[in-house]
Amino acid sequence: MLRTTLAGLVAHRLRLLLTSLAITLGVGFIAGTFVLTDTIEQGFRQLFTADAAKVAVAVTPKDELIPAKVLDELTALPGVSGAQGLVRGTAPLLDKSGRAAGSTATSGISVAAGPLDRTSYVAGTAPGGPGEAVLDENTARTRQFAVGDTITVLDLAEKRRQFTLVGLIDVGVDQNLAYTGAVGFDTATALEMTGAKGYREIDLAASAGVSPETLKKTVSEALGQTYTIKTGEELARKLALDSNVELDYLVLVLLLFGCVAMFVAALVIYNTFNILVAQRTREMALLRCIGATRGQVFRSILLESAVVGLVSSVLGLLVGLGLGALGLAALGRFDAPVPTGASVALTPRTIVLGLVVGLLVTVVAAVLPARGATRVAPIAALRSQVEEQTFRAGLARSIGAGLLLAGGLALTAVAIWVLDGNTGLLVAMGGGAVFFLGVIVIGPVLMSPLGAFAGWVPRKVFGVPGRLAVDNSRRNPKRAATTTVALTIGVTLMTLISVITASTRETVVSSLDEQFPVDFMITAQYGREDGMPLVPAEVPATLRALPEVGLVAEMRQDDTGEIASLPDRAVFRPEVVSGSLAALTTGTVALSETQAKNLGAKVGDDVPLTTTKAGKVEVKVAALLGQDSLNGTMPYTVPAADFDKYFGAIGPVRVYVKVKDGTAADVSRRAVEAALTAYPTAQLVSAADVRGEFDDAFDMMFTIFAALLGLAILISLLGIANTLSLSVHERTRESALLRALGLTRPQLRGMLSIEALVLGLVGALVGVVIGVAFGWAALQTIPNDTVFVVPVGQVLLYLVLSALAGVLAAVLPARRAANASIVGSLAAS
Amino acid sequence: MTMTTDVRAAVVARGLSKTYGQGDAAVHALRGIDVSFATGAFTAIMGPSGSGKSTLMHCLAGLDTVSSGHVHIGDADITTLSDKQLTLLRRERIGFVFQAFNLLPTLTAEQNIRLPLEIAGRQADQVLMDRVVETVGLRDRLSHKPSQLSGGQQQRVAVARALISKPQVIFADEPTGNLDSRSGAEVLAFLRRSVRELGQTIVMVTHDPVAASYADRVVFLRDGLLVSEVTQPTPQSVHDMLLKLEA
Numbered sequence A: 001m002l003r004t005t006l007a008g009l010v011a012h013r014l015r016l017l018l019t020s021l022a023i024t025l026g027v028g029f030i031a032g033t034f035v036l037t038d039t040i041e042q043g044f045r046q047l048f049t050a051d052a053a054k055v056a057v058a059v060t061p062k063d064e065l066i067p068a069k070v071l072d073e074l075t076a077l078p079g080v081s082g083a084q085g086l087v088r089g090t091a092p093l094l095d096k097s098g099r100a101a102g103s104t105a106t107s108g109i110s111v112a113a114g115p116l117d118r119t120s121y122v123a124g125t126a127p128g129g130p131g132e133a134v135l136d137e138n139t140a141r142t143r144q145f146a147v148g149d150t151i152t153v154l155d156l157a158e159k160r161r162q163f164t165l166v167g168l169i170d171v172g173v174d175q176n177l178a179y180t181g182a183v184g185f186d187t188a189t190a191l192e193m194t195g196a197k198g199y200r201e202i203d204l205a206a207s208a209g210v211s212p213e214t215l216k217k218t219v220s221e222a223l224g225q226t227y228t229i230k231t232g233e234e235l236a237r238k239l240a241l242d243s244n245v246e247l248d249y250l251v252l253v254l255l256l257f258g259c260v261a262m263f264v265a266a267l268v269i270y271n272t273f274n275i276l277v278a279q280r281t282r283e284m285a286l287l288r289c290i291g292a293t294r295g296q297v298f299r300s301i302l303l304e305s306a307v308v309g310l311v312s313s314v315l316g317l318l319v320g321l322g323l324g325a326l327g328l329a330a331l332g333r334f335d336a337p338v339p340t341g342a343s344v345a346l347t348p349r350t351i352v353l354g355l356v357v358g359l360l361v362t363v364v365a366a367v368l369p370a371r372g373a374t375r376v377a378p379i380a381a382l383r384s385q386v387e388e389q390t391f392r393a394g395l396a397r398s399i400g401a402g403l404l405l406a407g408g409l410a411l412t413a414v415a416i417w418v419l420d421g422n423t424g425l426l427v428a429m430g431g432g433a434v435f436f437l438g439v440i441v442i443g444p445v446l447m448s449p450l451g452a453f454a455g456w457v458p459r460k461v462f463g464v465p466g467r468l469a470v471d472n473s474r475r476n477p478k479r480a481a482t483t484t485v486a487l488t489i490g491v492t493l494m495t496l497i498s499v500i501t502a503s504t505r506e507t508v509v510s511s512l513d514e515q516f517p518v519d520f521m522i523t524a525q526y527g528r529e530d531g532m533p534l535v536p537a538e539v540p541a542t543l544r545a546l547p548e549v550g551l552v553a554e555m556r557q558d559d560t561g562e563i564a565s566l567p568d569r570a571v572f573r574p575e576v577v578s579g580s581l582a583a584l585t586t587g588t589v590a591l592s593e594t595q596a597k598n599l600g601a602k603v604g605d606d607v608p609l610t611t612t613k614a615g616k617v618e619v620k621v622a623a624l625l626g627q628d629s630l631n632g633t634m635p636y637t638v639p640a641a642d643f644d645k646y647f648g649a650i651g652p653v654r655v656y657v658k659v660k661d662g663t664a665a666d667v668s669r670r671a672v673e674a675a676l677t678a679y680p681t682a683q684l685v686s687a688a689d690v691r692g693e694f695d696d697a698f699d700m701m702f703t704i705f706a707a708l709l710g711l712a713i714l715i716s717l718l719g720i721a722n723t724l725s726l727s728v729h730e731r732t733r734e735s736a737l738l739r740a741l742g743l744t745r746p747q748l749r750g751m752l753s754i755e756a757l758v759l760g761l762v763g764a765l766v767g768v769v770i771g772v773a774f775g776w777a778a779l780q781t782i783p784n785d786t787v788f789v790v791p792v793g794q795v796l797l798y799l800v801l802s803a804l805a806g807v808l809a810a811v812l813p814a815r816r817a818a819n820a821s822i823v824g825s826l827a828a829s
Numbered sequence B: 001m002t003m004t005t006d007v008r009a010a011v012v013a014r015g016l017s018k019t020y021g022q023g024d025a026a027v028h029a030l031r032g033i034d035v036s037f038a039t040g041a042f043t044a045i046m047g048p049s050g051s052g053k054s055t056l057m058h059c060l061a062g063l064d065t066v067s068s069g070h071v072h073i074g075d076a077d078i079t080t081l082s083d084k085q086l087t088l089l090r091r092e093r094i095g096f097v098f099q100a101f102n103l104l105p106t107l108t109a110e111q112n113i114r115l116p117l118e119i120a121g122r123q124a125d126q127v128l129m130d131r132v133v134e135t136v137g138l139r140d141r142l143s144h145k146p147s148q149l150s151g152g153q154q155q156r157v158a159v160a161r162a163l164i165s166k167p168q169v170i171f172a173d174e175p176t177g178n179l180d181s182r183s184g185a186e187v188l189a190f191l192r193r194s195v196r197e198l199g200q201t202i203v204m205v206t207h208d209p210v211a212a213s214y215a216d217r218v219v220f221l222r223d224g225l226l227v228s229e230v231t232q233p234t235p236q237s238v239h240d241m242l243l244k245l246e247a
């Protein structure tokens, strides 16, 4: 029996190739995930170990920074040959136009040459004195600075200080520095520029003959329990561990997509084995006639699937290596703060996991077809023609599908109307998954009407080949359903993501339009101090003086972010739920609806306020503001004059500017920029900038998801190609007959393309409908009012692309069918 | 060799050879055959198994390429045509009835009958359609799928399909090979009627002397050569000739 199976495998190797490709890609994705993350992990380990080799003992603070006197103390300890304190704070770099670079202040760090220096230099050297500085290479590139240039950095008092750029450094995997950019000084200058009150780490080098452990003991005895003391090796291990936690999220997200790809691959396998079994009915029956038991037939098919699974998993591991390297290259291209230098690693865990998953999925997917094969009666060997498969929806199928569909809808309904927040979203998605299973079960029933629907136009347009193609697509509903559902999964997820992205984008834009009916916004640079950074208090007045500016409104709030001053009402039109803003005079307050509910207060009541300048005060509620208005999220809003009284004349967190009507955008921008020259850290953004940033972020997210889903879609297309080529094989004589009757080769090819087109379209149609519906459901679970938008263009594009992809999948099978000799095919059994 | 095309001949083959394979493995299925088939006649091709009957028919019908020689259908030398031209020629001028698997399982009997016309984008001649359906005797079966028809009925549908496009010639390869003698007789009678009443030209390959006796003329093949022929055949005369050939 084993010999027969293997002979069969060899005979059908071409047919099995496409099948194995599905598994190969699925396993490749999963293996690739691990290859990528293992490589990064290894890179981290190498990096930290290399760094740690330079440091014997590292002292880090538990909460506060380490004061300077500790450094002196440590330097004096026996066994210490060198000590260096690391400084980190903010030191806003000014770009060439004289404005602070970036929305977050550049980090200022200490860079000291010597044996303890862990910096890696891309060009130049370490700063040799107070007049010199280094810059990270990314910032240098984006802000166009080169070694030898003079750079300007703001010191603690916002005074401009000039440095000669002597080197470019690589910040490596430091996420924080990679985000903010870094300018490095010698230790003393770094302390001065950042105003840091101590060190965030002190590194010690040991004298000859002193082991790190011994030194650690000495240091512990000297410092006691106040600080964390680690040897260089321990430090490396901890750093590597921290970075792995972040990697775990990456693994999780990637594996999620890997599972989708694997599920699609399983469907393809299931379908292929079903078809193979159907086509080999006679072979199987013959085996039974000559005495093979049901068990033997069953095992022979499982064995076949196991061989396919094993071979494709091995190939999948190789693909995984490639994908991992590709992913690494992509991360490298986008300057992600991960080590990309390590050579790709295929760990034993990856190998075992890839093989097990590939093998298991293939064999499990083949179990049902194998069981079908055992039902073949020996008498079938004697029948001359393979019976046309007729499909009737059995009672069990109807009930099962009904339960799943209803269950899925019920879960989703509960998620929308009972639950909310993250649980709601998760339950809604779970409901979607259950509903989808229902669709898979009921698929064969839907296939015929949907095929007729999707085939309506091709039938009309493409004449006889079109009609025959549409009939063929509906001929074996079970097979067609399984084939298309694989594509449906991909299209559903793509549509879902499109709907959610488009809706969120629209929500953000419309709330921007509503809350930001202005041309410019000015904020302070982040990172300079804890809490909300403030724009200098005199900025609003400076701007009001400009002839180009129409309205200026300042948003001020207290440190807790609870109490705000009422901005200029010419710019803002908050939604007043009760009371009136006109009544918001001295000694009153407007509450957000939520806060009023929390306090149980209504208009006319007195509520207490805690202030910094006036202590506790009682104020009367003058109005309640709706959730949607700009200040709706601020619990308390008081008149501007009162705010000064309560908190002093502090600067605003944001200043909004509306230009005078008729002023050109670039003219007003230049005017505002000029007015802000004296305040280099104030960040000027236009409404268009903000929208552009959101758009970029959304596009980026969408592209990543689309790329990750691409593999699942590719696998489903392989499935279509596979089904078609098997069908073509089955219909060899039919094709020959048609050719004999005068169907030209192009017409025959066209016929198969149209069949694939219809299959693709049906799969996409179902996917689009489910995707839109569950996209809506997902949005309903988000508590804030989210606009529901269907990106019609994008969705139509999916339909068109799916249809085209179907046609593409049909190219090879169609060629084979069209090029077959008529006489030879007629003789085929 | 000069070519004089017999105006009354629907199909003419001259020096037709067909060799499968090469070198030692070469099989000379046809070794230079000269034959012509008169318009409006019903001709049977007979011969022992492996004598080249199917091969001859495939070459005559343009389903297979020839190794050398020429085949004329009407005024067209089909051995010089491209695949596309051949396909169009088959569509317009040739009808087929095969031994088995003649019908598309997805189409009804009527759709199967109309199929060649639709492929050619031609309108069915309704009078002819009625007449053909009447002759075939399948009026109440037209909406059935092939799987719902008996073998004999399926073959009759196939013959009706071959007739409907009024081809210059119909080639039939053992059209009754899979049928019992009664169904076979029905189909053969029908073929002969279409020759008599519709003036159809038919070339039929068969093993069965009784089937051959329905024809106007029987030609005999042996080892890829045309060896003799019988006109106005009876089952007995055909049988005798076969015995002589096999001896």
Ligand SMILES: Nc1ncnc2c1ncn2[C@@H]1O[C@H](COP(=O)(O)OP(=O)(O)OP(=O)(O)O)[C@@H](O)[C@H]1O
Binding pocket: B020, B021, B027, B028, B029, B047, B048, B049, B050, B051, B052, B053, B054, B055, B056
């Ligand atoms: N594709 C092929 N390749 C090689 N040889 C072939 C091929 N087709 C037919 N032959 C050979 O050509 C010869 C003629 O075959 P053909 O099928 O024409 O015979 P036939 O007279 O139709 O026989 P039968 O009565 O059994 O149908 C045979 O020897 C056969 O083995």
Ligand SMILES: [Mg+2]
Binding pocket: B053, B054, B055
């Ligand atoms: Mg034959």
